[in-house]
Amino acid sequence: MLGRAPERLTWRPTAMKLTRAYYASSVSGFLACDEDRVLGALTAASEFAVDVLQRNAWQQEIRLLRGLLSPLGPGEVLFEFVVPRLGKRIDTVLLLRGMVFVLEFKTGGTDFQRADIEQTWDYALDLKNFHATSHHRVIWPVLVITGAKGRLQRGQLRSADRVADPTLVSADRLGEFLQQVLGVAAEEAMDDAAWQSGRYLPTPTIIEAATSLYRRHSVKEIARHDAGAKNLARTSEKVASLIRHARDVSCKSICFVTGVPGAGKTLVGLDVATRFQDAASDLHSVYLSGNGPLVAILTEALARDRVLQERREGRKVTKGIARQAVKAFIQAVHHFRDEGLKDPSQPPEHVTIFDEAQRAWNLAKTADFMQRKKGRVGFRQSEPDFLISCLDRHRDWAVIVCLVGGGQEINTGEAGIGEWLEVVRTTYPEWHVHLSSQLMGSEYAAGDTIAAMAGNPRVHIDDDLHLGVSMRSFRAEHVSDFVKRVLDLEVDAAASLYREFAANFPLVMTRSVDSARRWLRRQARGSERYGLVVSSQALRLKPHAIDVRTPVDPVNWFLNDREDVRSSYYLEDVATEFQVQGLELDWVGVVWDADLRHQPAGWQHHAFVGDRWQHIHKPDRRLYLKNAYRVLLTRARQGMVIVVPHGEPEDPTRTPAFYDGTYSYLQSIGIREVT
Incomplete structure (x- = not known):
């Protein structure tokens, strides 16, 4: 009270x-x-x-x-x-x-x-x-x-x-x-x-988790303790033990933590970062992410909470001061990179945690950026190469923790995890490498490089570095697997999974955006957060009052209350895969445009250019579009409604044929319809 x-x-x-x-x-x-x-x-x-x-x-x-x-x-x-x-x-x-x-x-x-x-x-x-x-x-x-x-x-x-x-x-x-x-x-x-005496098995949002960890609670206090999720604490402790070992024997190590969407990779990273937060010693660490919206939202949430906590205890602190304190704990990876460019000495941190490491830039994109934005012509390092080189400046020990989401590269120039491994193999052979046992999976696109590292005594494979159970959808842990089956066109497997969780995790579909808005408002209770998400390529949803080109402030969208028109609660502003990756809402409405269409031959990939849709032919861009929908469809904690519009016969950019195939495909899986 x-x-x-x-x-x-x-x-x-x-x-x-x-x-x-x-x-x-x-x-x-x-x-x-x-x-x-x-x-x-x-x-x-x-x-x-x-x-x-x-x-x-x-x-x-x-x-x-x-x-x-x-x-x-x-x-x-x-x-x-x-x-x-x-x-x-x-x-x-x-x-x-x-x-x-x-x-x-x-x-x-x-x-x-x-x-x-x-x-x-x-x-x-x-x-x-x-x-x-x-x-x-x-x-x-x-x-x-x-x-x-x-x-x-x-x-x-x-x-x-x-x-x-x-x-x-x-x-x-x-x-x-x-x-x-x-x-x-x-x-x-x-x-x-x-x-x-009943067990308490919490599943916090990433914002709740970050706040609790920042207050120095452990991951064991805020995460589920049932058999399905017990490896969250185990993974965190495994990473911590690798850090302590590297310090004790003065070696350099890089480890790769994998997990299904919503399994708690970011939670592990935040837990490790808070454990090793002694700026006065060599145990100082920092959590880094290339996900700008995630960094901004977490920074603001922690700053707001710090101000509130200080006020409750009779002290005053400005939000600006609170933000500065948070930035020693959470930073955008680009700020860390830029500091490494300006200062060639060893960084103050011996431990760095890179979230969504698969999104680090490849050589071509990094070189282009360095030339255009930094005036460095002829830069010859990919982002993983440069980031490792910064930690390699330490003469004694260093640890890099890469948190990896499979199938979540969503933008041009994202190198994937294979680039990290190839750089370590060819440029930093003295580093010890600790790999999740699941990194060979096709969604991580790293199998060839791992095979080339076989037999290296410095390479270690560990089951404890994989998080196999989604905690985001605490009502149904198999939602992420269901989404994978849907996107991989495995109809029978998707239908079977849907029948398993539909009673606990409402997943419905409709042809009307207004119906979806009503459904979301009916489902949510208390302060449960809901919102609409769309692909960044969904450019023909304007007739439904959805314009992805209108910028949304993710901080206001995710953190502000239902009285604020800029918040997700108003169901006016929409977030794209770039704003929601790594985050979640209780109830999600996914509005599916004609950029990804289901036809008898499978998925068709399109981009809207000028006044018409054009086929996407490049394999990497097709993958990014598919992964965008993977991100959108795995944001919900409690339930989801998918909207596939009817289209408009008299509008050649929204003809019903662009949408009907997708809706029929989702019907074939058995997804319940609402009006």
């Missing part, structure tokens, strides 16, 4: 068990306990100094609940229940007759603010999605204001997952609401102790 501390496990006063709450007790134990003892337990558990406002708020909550819980029967009361993924705490959780009530109090509040409603709903959804013993429980989010009377707007239990819409109630009618719900029907009996 006020300043939120990091997760802390505290003693449960009545049963002496660990709990995520500051105070937990049976209803009978709570009613029998002196008010001051409850308040004392809360104060002792807080990691922040408890000011008068917080103390008064707790007193009001304690007195209110003591006055209304007695007639409601047995149950459990938990104050300040920690929500790890969100880094916040629920004011009160009540476990009554097999149901979970999530109570958020706004002390002195006289009206129900949208932000408060969303916050309360988010807490309930977080429990439902990530707290194992809440998966099959009815959850009632309840927003309580204490500065008004006579208010009760009861939420409806409409959703299939049994999370009710938020109930909005004034404190004087909270007891009435609870009696209404509990008087209708009780759920299956709940073991309250088992509920509290």
Whole structure:
């Protein structure tokens, strides 16, 4: 409700068990306990100094609940229940007759603010999605204001997952609401102790993860711990051990971490970068990315959070100062490269993490850029070659971590991972190479170079350097595999995967952009983010009020709230593969234009030039277009709608034949249609 501390496990006063709450007790134990003892337990558990406002708020909550819980029967009361993924705490959780009530109090509040409603709903959804013993429980989010009377707007239990819409109630009618719900029907009996000890398996967005890691939480605290995702922490620890080994024996190493879309490659990189952040020693590291929007969004998100955290603790810091601190942790790879050009000495970092390393430039593009932008004629190094040379300036040790996404090269001049390997093989043979065991896959286009390195004692292959389970779509881990099958025209395999996850991960299609907008708004609850994405080559969507040539600010689009017309929530501005690569939304609308068309002979690739579509003949450009759709179709965490417009018979640039084949192909896979 006020300043939120990091997760802390505290003693449960009545049963002496660990709990995520500051105070937990049976209803009978709570009613029998002196008010001051409850308040004392809360104060002792807080990691922040408890000011008068917080103390008064707790007193009001304690007195209110003591006055209304007695007639409601047995149950459990938990104050300040920690929500790890969100880094916040629920004011009160009540476990009554097999149901979970999530109570958020706004002390002195006289009206129900949208932000408060969303916050309360988010807490309930977080429990439902990530707290194992809440998966099959009815959850009632309840927003309580204490500065008004006579208010009760009861939420409806409409959703299939049994999370009710938020109930909005004034404190004087909270007891009435609870009696209404509990008087209708009780759920299956709940073991309250088992509920509290239930595993928490969070799947944070990359922004949430970066924020938590920047606060010095470990990847183990914020990532799933189930069997399917356990290799995330294992991969992070493997990379950390390679860094420590290189330092201890004074050698230079480069390692390649692979993973399916959404598996957590960036999360591993951020975790490693935060582990080795001692600028005063040789363990200083930096996370680098050529993905400008990702760097800008993460930098802004971390700066905003730093300002907020400082404010909560009574200190002031400007956003500019906060941004400067973040830039020591996260940088655009081009800034690192430019500094290496200006200063020939060894860089301060012994460890560099290159995210989306497959997007580094090849020799031709690097040489062209150096001549045009830097005035360096005859530059003869590709971007991977130059970046390795910067770390090779260290006389003792250095480590480069390359995070690699297969099939995600989306722009002309991107070298792919083969260039990194070839440079190491031919120019830096003394470096140790640690390869993911999956790097031989066709989507990484590195098989020939790896084969040429066979037998080299400095080359090591390790299963722990691959992340095989997508955590982005926590409702269905096989979505990325499904997308691969769709784009590879494997109809039967795609249809089989769709049948597996369709119940948990809604994936539908329509011919109408307006229908897609309505569907997205209906699906999203709380602050769940949604938005429209399109290919950067989708130039004939203007009749649908979608113009990819209108620049979108990715920071505003991804971070601003639903009140801001520039945010993704407004469904007016669209993002392309360049703005969304490496990021995600809860609900995504993919608008499919005629640049990639399905015809009887397979995919046809087109670019709109002048006033007409032209065939794309170059294999690399065809690959970039296919990969663009791979990126777009793997951005959703909870569900997706695909829009394939009808086209317009009287417009030769949008004839229905350009679109109907694609729609029919998606129909053949079994994707459900909505209108």
